[in-house]
Amino acid sequence: KAGVTQTPRYLIKTRGQQVTLSCSPISGHRSVSWYQQTPGQGLQFLFEYFSETQRNKGNFPGRFSGRQFSNSRSEMNVSTLELGDSALYLCASSPTGGASLEAFFGQGTRLTVV
Amino acid sequence: AQSVSQHNHHVILSEAASLELGCNYSYGGTVNLFWYVQYPGQHLQLLLKYFSGDPLVKGIKGFEAEFIKSKFSFNLRKPSVQWSDTAEYFCAVKPGSSYKLIFGSGTRLLVRP
Numbered sequence: 001k002a003g004v005t006q007t008p009r010y011l012i013k014t015r016g017q018q019v020t021l022s023c024s025p026i027s028g029h030r031s032v033s034w035y036q037q038t039p040g041q042g043l044q045f046l047f048e049y050f051s052e053t054q055r056n057k058g059n060f061p062g063r064f065s066g067r068q069f070s071n072s073r074s075e076m077n078v079s080t081l082e083l084g085d086s087a088l089y090l091c092a093s094s095p096t097g098g099a100s101l102e103a104f105f106g107q108g109t110r111l112t113v114v
Numbered sequence: 115a116q117s118v119s120q121h122n123h124h125v126i127l128s129e130a131a132s133l134e135l136g137c138n139y140s141y142g143g144t145v146n147l148f149w150y151v152q153y154p155g156q157h158l159q160l161l162l163k164y165f166s167g168d169p170l171v172k173g174i175k176g177f178e179a180e181f182i183k184s185k186f187s188f189n190l191r192k193p194s195v196q197w198s199d200t201a202e203y204f205c206a207v208k209p210g211s212s213y214k215l216i217f218g219s220g221t222r223l224l225v226r227p
Contacts, residue, residue: 003157004157031213033213033214033215035215035217042217042218042219042220043204043206043215043217043220044217045214045215045216048213048214050213055213056212056213056214058214090157090158092158092215098213102148102160102163103215104160105150105157105158105159106157107156107157108157
């Protein structure tokens, strides 16, 4: 069974640009979550989607947005990039996202903003 | 605000030493608790989880953790570490029926051969 796939693995963008990251969950998983990992702030929750609906959102500015498609694949978008957006962005999938269910993580997309 | 604290940011041990990593959370209701590990260059993987029942849970690779509700703690233990346990370890909490994981800041473990 293939794991969670994130593309691209690495990105370099300039301040002010926008970026779109992609996540393909494990087959059959309908919940997709996104996390930002930085050395200073650690792992922080961005948002969670289930059946194309956002169920939870973390404390990030509106520049961070996401969506989920009918095949459960998800994208996240960051507009007007800032230097502080440089981070490893992790996607996790789960069958339903239920509280007792583990999340399976992808290898992440390393975003560098210059 | 809900938070997770991991007390040790860096731990250095020799092979065969015992390991205990502390984790405390702040949330008064029902929680589901997880320990994840991130080996160098690899993705986060689940070590073990607790959601109900026996507070002593066993995970992969000889790891175990004990949930002590009165102390809001979920400490990770391993009786004898190996060089291959060198990694970063994250404690995480899912409060109540939440769909999000709240992570601790992580503990970097270095095991010297």
